[in-house]
Structure formats: structure tokens, C-alpha cells
Amino acid sequence: MKIGVFICHCGENISRTVDCPRVAETCEKIPGVEFSIDYKYMCSDPGQKLIKDAVEIHKLDAIVVGSCSPNMHERTFRSAAVAAGINPFLVEIANLREHCSWVHEDVESATQKAIELVRMAVEKVKRDKPLSKIKVPVTKRVLVIGGGIAGIQAALDVANAGYDVVLVEKEPSIGGHMSQLSETFPTLDCSQCILTPRMVEVNQHPRIKLLTYSEVEKIEGFIGNFKATIRKKARHINEDICSGCGQCVSKCPIKKKAFSSFEEGLAYRPAVYIPFPQAVPNIPVIDESVCTYYRNGKCGMCVKACDRQAIDFDQKDTMMVADVGAVIVATGYKLYSIGKQPLGSKYKGYGEYGYGKYKDVIDGLQFERIASASGPTSGEIKRPSDGKEPKKIVFIQCVGSRDPAKGISYCSKICCMYTAKQAMLFRHKVHDGEAYVFYMDIRAGGKMYEEFVRRAIEEDHVNYIRGRVSRIYEENGKYIVKGEDTIAGVPVNIDADMVVLASAMIPHDNAPGLAQKVGIPYDKYGFYNESHPKLKPVESTTAGVFLAGACNAPRDIPESVAMASAAASKAIILFSSDSLEREPVVARVNEDLCAGCFYCRKVCPFGAVEVRDIKDMNGVVYKEVAYINQGVCQGCGTCTATCLSKSIELAGFNNEEIFAEIAAL
Amino acid sequence: MDELRRFARELLLKKEVAAVIGYEQVGEARTRPVVITDPDECRRLVLNEYCLNNLVVYLNRARIKALARSKEGIRKLAVVAKPCDIRSIVALIQENQIRRENLMILSMNCHGVVRDFGCEFNGDNLAAKCISCNTQSSTYADKSFGEVREIPKFTGKLEYDLSEIEQLPPSKRMEFFREQFDKCIKCYACRAVCPLCYCQRCITDKTIPRWIESSSHSRGNFAWNIVRALHLSGRCTGCGECERACPMDIPLSLLNRKMAMKSKELFGYESGKSTDNPTLVGSYDQKDSDELFM
Amino acid sequence: MDNKEKHIENGWEPKIVAFVCNWCTYAGADLAGTSRLKYPANMKIIRVMCSGAVDPVFILKAFERGADGVLVSGCHPNDCHYNAGNFHARRRWDLFHALLDFAGIEKERLQFSWISASEGKKFADVVTKITNDIKMIGPFKGYQEMNRQFTTEFPEQEKEKLVQQCTEAEAVNG
Amino acid sequence: MTEEKLILKEDLLRICDDVIKKGDTLLAPGKSEYVIVKDVSEIKLDPEALPTKISFKSYVFPKSEPVLYYKRSKNDVTLIDADVNGRKIVVLGAKPCDTGSIDIMKDLFNWDYRDEFFNLRAKHFIMIGMMCKTHDEYCFCTSVGCSPVSENGSDLFLIPLSDKEFALRIVTEKGREFIEPYFRFLCDADTKRTEEVLSAAKNPETAFDPDEVHEWLGRNFESPKWDGIGEVCLSCAQCAFACPVCHCFDIVDEDYSYSEGRRMKNWDGCQFGHFTLHASGHNPRDIQSKRYRQRINHKFRYYVDKFGKILCTGCGRCSRGCPVSIDIKEIVSNCKD
């Protein structure tokens, strides 16, 4: 192998402390070095031409450049090498500026170090192997999991860019929690009014395949090439025939057996139901657990009511497979269960607040339903227990959030704002009502947010008390809220008519289960981890899987929408060419020598290591070995150091190269 | 012993297992591993204080694995294992080398073994690992044989005391280990008998790059013995076979024991305790000590 | 005269190797350069992608090639570019360091640090510290004895040295 | 030329002391190997001791030695020969099953290539053998043509008459040269007593006839008997490295700086799986049974065919030290129909 060494003076930046001609001269004697030269500015056009000419004249196979940090000009010199016909990975940079001339003063020792640095690079480049970029084909279709506002936004963005989308929602309708909200902060515009058009758009978009009442069963494959298996749960309604007239719903004799989850348990729904009037798709579902037909085979009122014969009691769950290139996970959140929890539960609950025991102690989403014009009280503020209008409501913030003793230490972020909104709505609707808010801090960081809270306090005269509530108990038909005003330093007792708890946002119970199916990591709460907290906030650590909305952390609507668009654009970037180009710095397993202990699999942060069976002539598996998916590997090399038999090598940093560097010290 | 022979014979007759790996007596104070496939040969099986070998090492040998493999799939292997050997089985299961369902573990209720063949079984000659043993029988096994008797009280003297060596100044420790390692002739008996040294090709046999110099000079010997201990850190189950096999009497288990202590001290980890535990290497805790790091 | 002075008096300069991750410590070292911080020239860096990719045998090899001290440095916990590489590394080093310590290798010979891309100052400080530490305890005799076993002096080397000395003398004399 | 003398143990130790003082190497059986004696008080001279775990082989054929040094320069490689240490080595009290080992190996090291490293060291060996008065279940010297009283390979041979006296036989000219300066310590022999002691030697029972084994091996290359051994053997090289006459070695190049290095000759063992591994990946002795077959054939057939000597001294070290108790005597005894 013929190696060329090029020592850059970087004007005087290097040559001031490093004797560049001497470095070039000494390095010329290193075995393997065919040509060595120093030059004023190696990165300049003449400098690059010097390299190209030398490659041609001396028939060089590899080059070493002694210059600034590879973070500055590695790309430049690699391009020069490519132009000269050398593989870009046969270029090594000796960092003579940042790591040598700039940090040392003594010319002799700096020069000596420079020589050694170049020597190390020469020894490494001798062992370097030509590498080429890895190409992975891409299926240009996105799977969006979750049909809340984040999922809807992501699906629409991707579809509008011209790519197919499969949107999976586990509930009978898309819309998510946003469809339950009354009005939104800080503008107080009606949530449904802004959401419904988008839901309809999803349903009508030719590029979006909407699968409601469906769940992801498993996802195999890797970036650009996922295969998702989706379970379509039986609705017992033939979707192709149903016109959504709602006759079956009104005829269903089961009236008071099942609570409506859309109404957060504040109202009943029939056995055959449409979750809410604006549901998309507007097709009912039969709830087997309460339907009379499924109990004793009788009834069939709905069948009679349906003039299109759309009721199908025999319908079964069906499985379908979708090939997709990217996955956007937008599974959202649920609220912390505030009631007393059994001993040993992950979260301790707030038994002392009497949620579940006292009907008028409710959570934030329940208040949204009560305040919503389409809700069970048609927007009039009424107590769930007796339907009377409450005159005094206490709102308690941070129920669950920021309370490690109860299992959660994070801030749920949206509660300050929606509590202010709810207190305002109450004051707007009940003019003689009193609203109290117990808060720890008010976190109103957002456009117009602080102003919004000030409005609640100053214009709507909501009483804000800084402090925590220790317990709530019923006395003479009132709810005694015992708390402390930490500013005044006095205990506070408020006899309220109703209490609204702003409970924490937590991931769904099955969030870890879904994460395992998708192959993405999650934190101890079950929120999905982003790949990098600053620079890759919408990427999961699994290549090709992106995150949107509150499944990642508590988020409000604008943030969820922004994140969804970001995730969508990441998917679109991925689809911008037919195959995916990846840096070839990936690990490879020597299958002959792999002993199959799978320590590599345990340490791989990206799930790139797969199990491959090695079979004997009879087709019986006699050995399992590790296989690294080149599309997924990010090239950290942790597996190479963990592998006990050294059967994995990281291209570009293989062990032989590193040993050579060590030897050249 | 008769019960074991009968049971093993039944297993082979009923074709429940492809082979039985056990011990046979060869001479008065010595046994030898034996791989039995013929039911009638089961009369050779013995269980006694001279059953020193850790037979688990055989479970991962290509030849033995081949015995269990047929067109129909994988058949079970029966192995006679002391309760301490079963820890190696657990470790191998954790490392995906063997599967519990392919194994029939025949355990012996153990009351200690001798330190080496040819010694009389008494307190003086008790194997080091038996001195503080508290698992005389195993619940992980499919069946246990023999009765539980008390382990004799150790009355001998160990040649090297770990705590004494720990207390030497570093330079003396390096001197001590260099002297010990210099004896090494690189016969790799330590590797051959170790159930956890199952690599298809040991890194000391790899030439490009040369991980460990194969020469038996001080440097090569030092590297080999340190890397051996390193690769077994958090994995070694303390069967002590390496030290027994060493023809040059290098106190190999000093290193293994030290690393086992460290694994426990730093990470609360004991190798071969349960297949449910994540392995020490290959997992991490965000709370692992940061003490070493500037 | 303390140890350090004694060792330096003999004209000995320690040889130190650092294995650093590409994303944090290497960039931190670059920052030390751009900030023009000064530190001793004894350490040379070998760049790897992640501190999790540094094999303990690399350290033994470095000692075998005459290193008097080794530094391994990566991203701070929770800052790893690859999320968990440094956590795996930390466990590995906890074990390996304990082993080397038991084998009698002074703790100062092998040191570890977390240096982020913004900690140029810390990089310079760490290099200075480890260089001083090694100067204090002197050359790695234990390994050097082993390294010298079965080696020989090449006569050419002498010749080369002579030539070099002559040229240097010429240079001085103008 | 054998000449017999009588020597007191204390006088013998005086001679040893003189050897040490002269700066020559004195080797004597220690706890598990032959050790370099630094002080004569360490010398045991116990005829009842079993053979050490490994023989003195490494002093004539080191476990690792450089054979040459190289240095790469820009377009060239410079070579330097390794310096062979040719110091005199006196082995005191070698077992009869060890004394002959150098002679057996000599043929191999002087067959197609004269191995100067071996020859120079062998030349400087003074072998003082001693009659063996014990044996255990693994000893079988008598089956391979050796015996507890064999003087083969010894330059001088000691026969312990009592705790304090030895009969000293001068076997070779080299032996005479060595002992001549110390003649004043020697008295006249009591040959009758010597003969009595010799005839009372405890010979291990003959276990097999090497000729029959040789013949059987020739016919039974594919015998199923090899399979059973292959299942138990764990492929270490304890047997080969402990053996006084196993002599396989491996040549490796070892860099010790980026441009300099040495070519090393290291012991190798035929039971290692990679011993015969080809660069292509093919391995003619891919399974353990083939490797063990090779070991037995090499010792009792190939070496006999080539050099007329059995490559075994019957010391039993390989069996005694085998971690899985494989007994070579038992296996060779079974080499019959």
C-alpha cells in the first residue's frame, strides 16, 4: 500500500508550534509512506489539488492529512480523495491543530507529538478498508399509531406530501382527548369546532387508510421496511353498509348499564353506541359485555331497527398486515388515577382527597365534559351528585404531578393552564360562584399563557392560594378542603360544593406493551424516549420510528401538533429517495466465530442485533448467532467491546486499526 | 448411587434423553467424566466425594450437542451436577448456550468434595469452594440423589489467603501475580475445563489483530491471565475447576474470587443465582457508581 | 526532592494514551484547542465512536506498547450520543479497574472521566492532572520489565540516532 | 565404560554447591517442576518421589523463545539472529523416565533441519540421573522400554544405597569430564550392595507390548474406540506440555513496536482444536477423537516408523495431570483387538 502524508501549516496556526517540514520529512521514513509533503493551506483549492496530483503521480492508495480536527475538514479531504479516485474511508486525519499546536507551547515536544500523531494515522490507514455507503430500500408508507390530534396532524401532513398513511386508532372514533375538551386555552375557542374538520379530512383523504377500533399487534423489520400486523376488533357492524343513521343506537333497550368513557363516566351509553355525535367514522360499535344478545341470544332490537342489515353479530376480529417505511407513534396519555390505590401499586393515589368516594370530587377531564356544550349537562355547571349548581369550587393543581411520594416527580405541564381556563369558565357560567385554586407554582410558559392566567386572577377574580391540600372530607353536605396558604403561612379550610383535581398526565397502561411491540425504549413512567433530548426530540432511538404528542412527555395541543408535523417531516425526509443511504460505520458479526451468547443484543441501544439460526444438513438448528441489521445499527461499537470472542467488528474503527494506532504510539 | 444408575438407565431406555453425562470411578480416589448412551452402561455411574469435574462444560461441546441433535430435532441431555455446578448451568442458560427444556439435571446432595484426586476425603483435604458452601442441594435440578450429610469442617490450610494479598502494596501484588503468571505454560487447561469459556475461538487464538500474545513470556502470560479473569468477571460461578486443572499450580481462583466479590460489592450481583436476573455484563443501572470518573 | 522531580531529572517524560468518544470528549478536546488552553504534550488521543466501544484489552495493549498511563473518557451519563454506551462502559470499567488494581497496577495508571463537548477546560485539566499523577509515580516499571523481555537493540537504530544527532548539530551550528 | 563409585550425600551436595558457585545452572526436581537450585539446602534427592508435574523440557526446548528479530524500514526489513543461551545446565536427580527424553527429541530436531537452539542447549546438559524407587498407577516406563534403573540418557547415574550414600555410576565421557575435578569425593564402590538395591527395584507392571500396539495402530486408524475418548477429552494441552518428549511448536511473529518485532517459537499442543486449522477454514482433525488418535499414533507408530524410537518415556505425567482423568496407559493397553 502506498500512502501519502500531507502536513498542513494552517497558515501559521500549526506551523507556529509544530515544525511542519520536519514532520513531513520524518514521516516519509515510515514504512508504507510513499510521499510526504507540507503545505501552507491544505484545505484550500491549491492544497486539494496538491493531494489529487500526488495521488496520480505517486499512485497513492491512501492518504493521511495532518491538519485541523476531523470535525472541521474530514469531509473536505474525503471529497478530495474521492475526486482523486481513492475511497473516502482510506483517508485519516491527524489532528495537529486543536490537539497539538494550539494546546502546546514547546516546539520540540509539539513537533514530536505531531510526528507520533501522524504515525498513528498512517498505521491506521494501512489497515483501513474501503467502505461504501449502505443502501436500504424504503417503503413509502407511514403507520401512525393513535388518532388524537397528534396522530391526525401527522397523518394529514404525510398524506398531503403525497405518501400513503395507515392510521390506527384503538377507540371507535378518532379525535382523542381533544374531542372531549370544552374550550381551549389561551383563546377559549371551542375545541370540537377546530378539531372536527380535521377529523373529517382524515376520513376523506384518499391517501389515508383509517383503521379505528384497531390495535397494533406487532411490528417487525427495520427502518424503511417495517411490517405491521394490525388487529381490527369486531364492531359487529358492517362498516361498508352502515350509513351512520343511528337508528340502532336509539332503539337499543340497554340504557343504564354502561358508562360512556367519552363522557368520563358522567353519563350512560347504550350497548350499541357511537361515542359522540361528531365521531369519525360515524359508525356504531356493539359492546359485547353489556349487549343482551351476547348474554342470552335474544333481543336483536338493533337488527330490526337497521334497514340496511348492517348488524353482524358473528363478526370476528380480523388481522391485517401493512408494509410501511416509517412509524409515527402518537398514543397520547391518560390521567393519573386519583382514588386510593391498592398497596404496592406503582402510583399511590390520593385516597385522602376522596376521589371515587365523593361524587363531587372530579378530575379535570370530567370538568371538561361538564363545561362542554355537548356534554351531559349541556354545558351547565352542575354537580354530578345532585345536579345542583355549585357555588364554590376548589381546583387543586399538581394532583400526582411533582409529588415523588405519590410516584411521579415530573410536571404535567398543562394543568396550570387548564385549571385557569376551567376556573374562568366556571366564573363565566356561574356569576355568583367562587373559584379557588391551590397551586404550587404557576407555570405559564407559552405564548399568551401568562396573560391568560393573569386574566383569570384579575378579571375573573379566581382566588389563587399557594399551597397544598392535605385532605378533603365531607361535613354537612360540604366538602371540607384542608390546605395551607404558604404565602400567608396559615392553614386554610374551604367548604366547597365541588372539587376539581388537576391530576397528572401519565402514559396509557399498555404504553410499555406497545413500546415492546414497536421496539422503542421508554422511561420509568412509560413515556417513550426520544433519541436525543435536544437534537432528536421527535426520533425514537429506533431508526424509522418517530414520536408525536403526549406519549413522549406531557404536552399541550400546539406542542403536540408541532411535534406531529416534525415527525411527519422526518418521515417525509426518509421517503425523499428510493433507498436510504447510511454511513457505513456499522458493526458486522463473524457468524463462523459467534458463540451466540447475545451479550451484543443486551447492550445494543438500538435493537439492531437479531438472532439468526444456523442449521445443519438436516435442517436442525445447531447454533444461533447474532446478526446485525445494517439498517438499524448506528455504529457506536458497544457490541464490539462487549463481545467476548471478538466476533464483531465496527467498520471504520475495527480492532486491527485501533491496535495499529496503539502500536504506533 | 444405585438409584441414580436405575434412574439414568430408565431415562435412556425410555429414550427421554440422548445421553447421560456422569462420573465413573477410575482408581480408588479418582473419577472420570463419562458420556453414556447405552442404558446398560449406566452401571458405571458413581456419585461420591471424588466427583470433582464440573460436567456442565460438556453441555456446550459441539460433540455432545451433536449427540442430542437428530432429524426430529433436539433431544434432552441428562447431566449429573453438583449443586455448585448447577450455577454454571444457570449462567449458561442466561447466556443462551443451553436451554433448560433440553436438559435433565441429575443433582447430587453434596457434602463436599476433595481438593484433588488421590487425596483422602477429610477436613484437611476439603476443596476450597466447599469450605463455606451453603448449597448442599439444589431445587433447580430435576432430581437429586443421595442423602444430605454434613460437610466436614475444614481443618487444612489454604495456600494463598485472598485478604492477605489484598493488603499487599500494589507493587508487591504485581510482583506476586507476575511470579505466579510466569509459571503459566499456556496449555489452556484452565480454559478447557471452564464451562463459561465456550467461545468458538478464544481471543487468545485470534491473530489479526493479535489480542493476546500467544507466547508464554511474562507479557503474554500476564495478558492471558488478566483477560481470562476479566472475561469471567461477573460470569464465573466459582467452580474452581481452572485452578484444579492448572498443571503449574497457579492460584487462578484468587482472581476469580476477587472479581466475584467486586461484582457483589459494586452491583449486588452473584453469577448463576437465577435465570431471571439480567446478566451483570450486558445490563446497567443508571445508579452504578460514578466514583472512578473524573 | 519529591518523586516527580526525581523522575523528570532523569529526562523521562510519561507516555499517555487516551481513548475518547467521538461525540463528547473528542469535541471537548477540540474546544480546548480552539480556546487555546495549554496542557502537557504527553497524551495522545485515539478516537473511537463511543466510550462503550473501548475494549479493556486496548488498555493492556497500550501498556504493552509502553504507555505509562491511560485515560478513557466519554460523554456524561445520560448524555451518550448512543443513549447507553457509556453506562455499559462504566460497568465494564468498574470491573476492569478493580481487576487491575488487584493485580497490582497503580490506580493512577488507568483513569476515567466524563468530558462533554463544552468542557474544553475540563479536558485540559484532566490531561494536566493525569500527566502530573503519572509523573509523580514514575515510569510503569512493572510493565516495562515485561516489555523488555526478549527484545534486542538494532544497530541501525544507533546509526539513525547518530545521523539525527549530526543533523541536529549541524542545524544548531547553522 | 561404566564405572561405579561411592559418594556420600554431603559430598554430592558439596559438588552441587560448587556448580552453583561457578554460575552454572543446577536443576533439581521441585514441588511441581524442575527448579533452578539457588541453595543446596533446597535439594531433596528423594527416590520415592513421583515425577514432577512437568519435566525439564523447557530448559532444552523453552516454552517460548525468539528465533530472530526484525525491523521494518521504509523499503526494507533488517533481520538479527537471536542469541542462544548456551550455559551449562546440570540436572541432578533426574528420573530415569526423564533422562532419556533429550535423546528421543534429538532425532526430531536434527532430521531435515538442524535446530541449533535445541542442539546447543542439549550439548550443555549434564544429566545426573537417579534410580527411581516408586511408582503409581500411572507409571508404565517398563512398557516402553525404560525402567526405574535405566541409565539411558544419564551422564552420571545415582543409586541411593541409604539416606547418606549413593552409588555413582559414570555413564558417559561427558559425565566423566564433569566429575573428574571432584574425584577426591569419590570412594570405591560396593557393587554387591548396589546390585542388591538395583534388583529390589519396584518395576511397574508391563501394561502393553509396544510392538503389538504399533501393529494394531496400523490397522485401526478408523476404529470406533477413538470416539469415546473424544467425547471426554476437553482439548487442552496439559498432556503435551507436561510430556518430556512432546515437541510441537508454533512460529509466530510478534511486533513489539510499530516497526520492530521478533519471531517466536512457542510450544504448541496437538489437542488444541486450531492446531491443524488451515487458513482456508478446513481442519483435517476437526474433532477431538481424531486429535487424540493422532496423539497416540504419533507416539507409538509414526515416531517409531521414522526414528525407531517410541515417543514416550512412560512417566505417566499426562495421565496424572489430566483434568478429566484420561489415562494414556489404559488407552494404549486397549489398543488391541
Next chain:
Amino acid sequence: MADAGLTYGYFPGCSQKGSAREYEMSLLKVAGKLGIDLKEIDDWSCCGATSAHATNHRLANALAMRNMLLAEQQGLETLVAPCAACFNRLITTKAECRNHPESKKDVEELLSASVSNTTSILNVIDLFDKASNGLIGSGRVRDMKGLKAACYYGCLLVRPPELIDTDDSEQPDSMERIVKATGADVVEWNYRTECCGAAHSISRRDIVVDLSKRIIDDALMHGANVIIVACPMCHTNLDMRQRVMRRMYPSHKEIPVLYLTELIGLSLGFTESELGIDLHYIRFNMPNEIMNQTAQA
């Protein structure tokens, strides 16, 4: 039943020998009957509560650890500390020594002994709820039906939450389970874990009277006819201070306060005087149903 063979170390603490004599009396009686062997640790000393706790952190730790060390040295793996303050001191010290090696070292230096810190600590609720689960039901000779008990935990038995894994610190219910086992009814009420005033009993009687009265009033309001406690301090404040309450609030309605062990003792058939119930300030009258039951028996 007696062969259940449960042996525990018993750390009485100061109050068991003084103001809460009846607590010890009833505890030992009940334990004896249920086959629980309580071995009083030899040479025990102050648990480190009160003065040491307030003035010298190291001393408080050392005192607590001293008692655990004694238990360890006397071969007792588990230590029962009936007093809530003792219990709290012991678990807190144990946790501190576990989590802070330097504290452990400090304590070891003060005690001149090495500490394994493995003794497990039980309070009386733990003892009857977990350790001797089911014994009360099977040994019961009297059904305490008719008693409407308000179970009062106070502050120290279920706190700090991070060290208590046997019950919920805010909504505990372990005492209720035990009380139900005696046949008594439990009432739902609001002040189960409120402060009784604790050690202010002596220095600021006014505070204590107010705090304790609120507890008593709430229990009464929810229909209780007895308050059950498992802490000597709570008992003092709730029982003794009712006389002052009566003076200060003429409308005050009295309610008897029993130790949990006394209630269990009654259900096991012991008499009031055997259990020391007659030592209380507020007289406890057994409801008629129970009296009749006894008469029949």
C-alpha cells in the same frame, strides 16, 4: 396455637415502662396468648427520640442503632417496637445507615462496633397484621361486635412514606383489618392521620387540646364509640386531655381510647384489669352485647 413458634425481639422504650404501662401489659398478655414469644432485649436504652432527636443527630442515630445492635448480638432478627416514636427512630436510623455509608461509619465509631444493619423492625400493627396474620381470628373468644371503632394512626406509625411499605401513609387501613378481626366495626372518618399535638403535650397544652379535640369530635361525628390507637403519645393526648377538654368545652362528649392491644386482649377473653384498661382516664364500658356474650360463655 402456642406452637406457632414466633420469636421476636422486644424493644419496650421508656413509655412502656411508665405512662403507657397498660400498653405493655396488654401487649405481653396478647402475645403470650397468641404464641408470640417477645424477648425483651437485654440492656436496652433510649431509642434516641425526644431530646437526642432534637438536639444531636449523631447521638439520635447512635442510640437507635445501639438497640438494633443489641438485638443482633442477642440473635434476634426482628425487633418489635410498640411505641410509634421508637419505631420511627429505628427505621429512620436504619435507612440512614443503609443509604449513607458515612453515617454508618460514624455510628459504628460511636458504638465501637461494626453494624450489619439487618435487623427488621415491626410496630404493633405490623406484628398483628402481617407477622401473626390470622391468629387473632382463630384465638378469639369474644366477638367485639357493638364497638364502633375509629382507628387512629397518628403521625409516626405510617410515615415517612418512603420507609413504609406496609401501608398507605395517607389512607392507611392495616389497623382496620386487625380491628375487624376482633369482630368490632370500624367507622369511616377523616382524622385518622392528623396530628394529635404529640410532644407538645407538656409544653403547649393549649395546642394539644385543640388538635386532639378535633380528632375526637370527628370520630364522634362519624358514629364511633371508641378510638383505637397504637402509640403511647397519641393515647396520652387523646385520653388524658379529655378532662381538660371537658373543662374548656362544657359540651365535650367523652369517648374511651383503647390501645389496639387492649382491644385484641378483650377479644381474646382477658378482663379489663388484666389489660390495664382500668388505668385510663376515660372509662371504657363494654357494650351490652359483648357483656351478654361473656355472660353466656
